Amino acid sequence: MHRLRMVVVLGLLSLIAGLATGRTLFYHLAYLFATLILLTFLWAWSGVSWVHIKRQTRARRAQVGRPLEERFAVRNAGIVPKLWLEVHDKSDLPGHLASYVVNALPARQERAWTIRTICRERGRYTLGPITLRSGDPLGLFQLQRALEPTSSIVVYPATVEITSFPLPVGLLPGGDALRRRTHYITTNAATVRDYVPGDSFNRIHWRSTARRDRLIVKEFELDPLSDVWVFLDMEGSVHAGLPVQEPVTVDNVPFWLRPKEFKLPPSTEEYGVCVAASLAQHFLRRDRALGVVSYGQRREVIQADRGERQLTKVLETLAVLRAKGNVPLPEMIRAEAQQLVRGTTVIVVTPSSDVKWVVAARQMERAGLRVVAIIIDGATFGGEEGSAALALQLTSAGAMTYLIKRNDSLEQVLSHKQGYQW
Numbered sequence: 001m002h003r004l005r006m007v008v009v010l011g012l013l014s015l016i017a018g019l020a021t022g023r024t025l026f027y028h029l030a031y032l033f034a035t036l037i038l039l040t041f042l043w044a045w046s047g048v049s050w051v052h053i054k055r056q057t058r059a060r061r062a063q064v065g066r067p068l069e070e071r072f073a074v075r076n077a078g079i080v081p082k083l084w085l086e087v088h089d090k091s092d093l094p095g096h097l098a099s100y101v102v103n104a105l106p107a108r109q110e111r112a113w114t115i116r117t118i119c120r121e122r123g124r125y126t127l128g129p130i131t132l133r134s135g136d137p138l139g140l141f142q143l144q145r146a147l148e149p150t151s152s153i154v155v156y157p158a159t160v161e162i163t164s165f166p167l168p169v170g171l172l173p174g175g176d177a178l179r180r181r182t183h184y185i186t187t188n189a190a191t192v193r194d195y196v197p198g199d200s201f202n203r204i205h206w207r208s209t210a211r212r213d214r215l216i217v218k219e220f221e222l223d224p225l226s227d228v229w230v231f232l233d234m235e236g237s238v239h240a241g242l243p244v245q246e247p248v249t250v251d252n253v254p255f256w257l258r259p260k261e262f263k264l265p266p267s268t269e270e271y272g273v274c275v276a277a278s279l280a281q282h283f284l285r286r287d288r289a290l291g292v293v294s295y296g297q298r299r300e301v302i303q304a305d306r307g308e309r310q311l312t313k314v315l316e317t318l319a320v321l322r323a324k325g326n327v328p329l330p331e332m333i334r335a336e337a338q339q340l341v342r343g344t345t346v347i348v349v350t351p352s353s354d355v356k357w358v359v360a361a362r363q364m365e366r367a368g369l370r371v372v373a374i375i376i377d378g379a380t381f382g383g384e385e386g387s388a389a390l391a392l393q394l395t396s397a398g399a400m401t402y403l404i405k406r407n408d409s410l411e412q413v414l415s416h417k418q419g420y421q422w
Contacts, residue, residue: 004140007033037140044141047085047134050078053147057127060151061312062119064158070098070127073112076105086133093117093125093153122157122273122319126150156315157273158264160411162282166400167228167345167370192216226343226370227289227304231333232276232321233350234269234296239323240351240383241267242406266406268351268376268383269323275349275374275410280314292317293336295325301336328352333360342368351376353386358393371399374414380406 011033018026054073062068076082082105089098096117105111128150135142192205195215208216244265264270276292283290284306291304292314300317302310329352337346337360346369348361353375361371373394377387387403394401404413 003138004037007037007140011037036138040136040138040140043080043083043136044134044143046078046080047082047136048132048143048145050076050080051082051085051132051145052077053087053130053132055128055130055151057151057153061154061156063156064119064122066119068093068096068117068119068153068155070115070117071112072098072100072115073110074102074105075110076107079107081106082134083137084134088131088133089127090129090131091125091127093127093155094120096125096127119155122155122270124152124154124320126152154316154319157270157277157318159274159278159281160414162278162411163415165279165282165414167372191219193219226345227291227340228279228283228345228347229291229293229304229340230276230279231329231336231346231348231350232272232292232294232318233329233332233348233352234272234294234321234323234325235328235352236323236325238329238350238352238354238378238383239268239272240378240381241265241269242382266381268378268381271376271381271404271406271410272349272351273318273321275376275404275414277315277318278410278414279347279349280311280318284308284311284314290314293332294321295327295332296321297324328356329354330357330360333357333364337364337367337369340369343370345370345372347372347374349374349376351378351381351383351387353378353384353390355386355390355393358390358397361394361399362397365398372402373399374402374404377403377405 011030014026014029014033018024018030052075054075056071056073058069058071072087074085074087082102085102085105087100087102089096091098096115098115098117100113102111128147130147131144132147133142133144192208193216195204195217199217203217205216205218264274276294280290280292287306289304289306290310292300292302294300294317300321302314302317305313329348329350333348340346346364348357348371350357350373361373364371371394373391375387375391375394379385379387391401391403402413402416404410
């Protein structure tokens, strides 16, 4: 703008000098400055016009510690070359630096580049909008153009591979089927019915088909294995965390390869979410029915189900769940546990050291529920003491108990075959 003001002032002075003296030289100079301003403005305007941008995101879902890859392509659809073009990305994904400066883009040509970013924080983020900025060769004008279309991406919480998670004994409620119909193929064939479009061929009961001279398929019931429920405590007052000393990074090179290790932020919230996500992944991939209950920003209840679709639902819920709840854990247990049937396994994940919820755990045991307690030691995160004493009380009450401290290997702790870890 400083250069533009100087050119405008020189043009006005030339015009005034021409009017005062009548000499054509000053008029020519005034016309020259006016033409210069007009041409440079048109050049800068053409720099942000007739530009096509293509943004391709490989996947709309990512995971903490894994790379997100985006490919950008800028095409000059005009007949005027672009001297320079700044593509400024306003995505709110932490660490996603997708802005780029394209130099000397010829007419009818395209320039492409790829951005790979290691996802550092779980949540739902917006990719875009994009702002284009360009100017003229003399630097008199800089114009910009906003491209409003955006897209969203969900970053799932980090998970660990659990080799084995022993559950309490007595998981078969009487050894009978649960008498609930399911679209999954199990070992319990309940009845037969007529074929409808969409039924898979491996459900066809060939003897009934041959006898009735039409396609007959089998219907199945759920296996007698009990459901698994994860109760994740997200009451804000019981969580603690330490400041992050340095950005969460992945040591492996090259960074687009799958990381072997990812260090969680020193927060009981992130440890709890990671534990819940890892347990969901472990049981659902073993064809167990799993549900999740948590009181964060609002009441979140995911009814027990099986399969990859259920895992996606759980991870999407945990991705945006925050420790902003105001309902204590004992109240959440009393409100939700009464809906569960006998034989159900309840895994409670909490950093709370309040001994009051031990009473709630004993009540669940008396109601026929199997309780597993995973306690995150808040003292190692700068929180309250008492987690170790609480773990001993839960163990003496008959609950299988795990104690997780900061910097512990979650994979090793949760795979501990004795059911507890100090």
